[in-house]
Amino acid sequence: MRMGRVGRVGRAGQVGQVGQAGQAGQAGQAGHVGRVGQAGRAGRASQAGQASRAGRAGRVGQVGRVGQEARGGQAWGDRAWSSRVRVGLSCALLLLLAGPASAATKAIRAALVVDASGRAIPNAVIVVDKDRIVSVGTSPPPAGAEVIDLGRFTVVPGFIDAHTHMTYYWDRAPGTRPLGQPRRPGGVTTVLAAENARLTLETGVTTVRDLGASNEVDYAMRDLINMGKMIGPRMLVAGQGLSAPRGGGAPNPQSYREQAEARIAAGSDWVKVYGSRGSYQSVDTTQTLTFDEMKAAVDAAHAKNHPVAIHSYGPSGVKDAVRAGADSVEHGIDLDDETIAEMVKRGTVWVPTIDHNRYYVEAKDEFGFAPETISPLQAYIEKNLESTRRAFKAGVKIAMGSDAVYTMFGQNTRELAWFVKAGMTPAQALASATTIPAAMLGRERDLGAIAPGYFADLVAVDGDPRADVDVLISKVRWVMKAGDVVVDRRPGRSGGTGRSDAAGGGVDDGAPATIQRVVEAFLLHLGDHEWDKVAADLAPKAIVIIARDRGGEWTNSYQTGDEWLAALRRNPNPTTFREPISNVAVTIDSDRLAYLRADFQVVRDGQPQSKGVDQFTLVREGGAWKIAAVAYTSMPVR
Secondary structure (H helix, E strand, C coil): CCCCECCECCECCCCCECCEECECCCCCCEEEECCCCEEEECCCCCCCCCCEECCCCCECCCCCECCCCCEECCCCCCCCCCCCCCCCHHHHHHHCCCECCCCCEEEEEEEEEECCCCCEEEEEEEEEECCEEEEEECCCCCCCCEEEECCCCEEEECEEEEEECCCCCCCCCCCCCCCCCCCCCHHHHHHHCHHHHHHHHHCCEEEEEECCCCCCHHHHHHHHHHCCCCCCCEEEECCCCECCCCCCCCCCHHHHHHHHHHHHHHCCCCEEEECECCECCECCCCECCCHHHHHHHHHHHHHCCCCEEEECCCHHHHHHHHHHCCCEEECCCCCCHHHHHHHHHHCCEEECCCHHHHHHHHCHHHHCCCHHHHHHHHHHHHHHHHHHHHHHHHCCEECCCCCECHHHCCCCCCHHHHHHHCCCCHHHHHHHCCHHHHHHCCCCCCCCCCCCCCECCEEEECCCCCCCCHHHHHCEEEEEECCEEEEECCCCCCCCECCCHHHCCCCCCCHHHHHHHHHHHHHHHHHCCCHHHHHHHEEEEEEEEEEEEECCEEEEEEEEHHHHHHHHHHCCCCCCCECCEEEEEEEEEECCEEEEEEEEEEEECCEEEEEEEEEEEEEEECCEEEEEEEEEEEEECC
16 A cells, blocks of 8 residues: 555454555545544655655653654655555554644753764753754753753663564463464554564664564554554564575576565565574574575665665675675674675675574573574574674674564663674764664664754663663663653653653553563573572562462461572572463552562473462662562462
């Protein structure tokens, strides 16, 4: 569907077609979404090829306008309004939630403003009008502006994650693993994956390039976010990737030319090509597409002004991808000097995704990976890091890409620590998450910097990111996307995504989810016997109260957190387990005190062992939630 149409409400499983979305027409006309009530007013999008595109925006909860934005200049694959929105009735409900947004001018005060250029402005004031930055300096806020005082914090540009899989969602249901989940209708996945989008925002990532999804769910998420109907980073998406057929066959460049054209026609901003094996626990570097097949896909996409990303785990596939003209290459090890020199010459952006294999090692039990797969993953990490070190030294443009899937969302920026290990300064690592990917996306004039005319994508961190890259990774306290505050974790304000600074004081709507994530992380650390992480999850002087049914007799114990941990550490043969929680109830007493109650089931080797009720008391210590009391009642599964 072309610009000006809200989109089709897709197919929900095999139920059949839900119905056409109403035609937008002139500004102010309203459309029906599958004849399920009014979908609100759809504004008129400007014609393709104009110097800018402006559209309606909406308020979701307390966040305000986070949606469709004015866009300056031509950008690679800027097609957010030209694709179909294939979602089910559940997504139609999302479309009914939004209302008009505030257009107030905001003035953001901060102790320091830093960007990847090395510029630093102390005692800065950033003036924002709607979704754009108007000025950056030290002048007083303009009269009538809403002032947001960030105090001691440093403000940096919103981050860009150059490689995600936003639609890969796992609900941690007992007896399931991320891989091999039952298939869901696209509309259901779209709604569930909104959690991944929210967690991504909380890391300071305001833009992602999403490289691979099925059922056009990534198109739906992109468009819903642009319409202001879903909270999340702006998304540039690739849809289904192009890959070699199962069982192989004779090389067929024409097929990849046609597939690339089909992806663009379907609504992809980028074309993703799988040039090799390698994924999850497999680090197989076997090349699966020939140079001619890669080049056919690249040439077809470039003919339609669309860029191409090529996945390759091994050196031969990286070499051919670069020679074929890929705009970016994903993953890769053992890059030779010739390939690195060619990347520098062509300006090819490399997205090494070092950290995603760290994630697979740490999440091995969630995925059920065999023990013998872990050593090859660790060896790949070291080779990946070494190639990154050599490529950076030679002048290759390197972009931060997490390759986040499933439970990795919320860890999107850990790649930056690897880049510093590879020889970057913290400021150069910041560039890998801002100016370099912005240019790769063709958005160097409106993303990746704090300057007049750029989108007001701002991240406040606690510390100086020029001295310590961990400030960018683990000390994000506040996030603005396109002029709206979408994360606020400043002292006195608890929680994560979903709060507008203008929404009033108190605890934000994202706090219960934040509390639940803290508890779930604690239970994962406990189940993996990561005792140092368990200790870090606990508040000083924590207490642990346990009641158990042992053969019909109830026993109980009361220990300090230190005593409990000491006893756990003495166990010579600990058994890994999982403790998924359900029927979760969170009570927020204040911005420093919260409670969580949930049912639990302990699972070992896929089999339930015990069940009961968990109760946690959490306190805010040093800006982070810590567990002050654990009380659980356990009984065997009979």
